Amino acid sequence: MDLWSVITTTGLQYIMTAHQEIESIKVEYLRSTRLLESILSMENLTVVDLSSYIYNLTLEDLNLTGKYPKKIQVLKLEYFRQFTDKGLNNLLEVCGANSLHTLSLSYCGDIAGEGLTVNLPNLRELRLSGLYNNGVKNILRICG
DSSP: OOGGGTOOHHHHHHHHHHTTTOOEEEOOSOOOHHHHHHHHTOTTOOEEEOOSOBOSOOSTTOOOSSSSOOOOOEEEOTTBTTOOHHHHHHHHHHHOTTTOOEEEOTTOTTOOSTTOOOOOTTOOEEEOTTOOHHHHHHHHHTTO
16 A cells, blocks of 8 residues: 555654654655645655646645755656646745756646746756746756
8 A cells, every 4th residue: 555645744744753864755646735845844855756646736835934954956846737937936945956956847737937036056967858848948047
């Protein structure tokens, strides 16, 4: 049985308390911004894989200021169906744009890249399969 399809925020917080050393996490079928906020509060995370059909989350309403580590090195956000530029800005700022070296936005259909303001100076790998040409061009602009 896949625990991530049924885990609650309380369950995740228990895991985080018991296993603070976790550095990498993959969550499928994410349906709650509260659950995402809990994931991003894990102090030792360097790899966050949220790819696999994220439902109805634009990430524009995330409450992410100040309390999250800024050392994510790998961020995979494939198949976010309603993900927006504003939501991506919010998430990149929280994850630590300076530490990020791999970013995957493949098949994130609503990202146009026009409103992106975060600079990614250390990005070494960028995956953009399934994005429209203008989105790709605008995202490349923030990569330095």
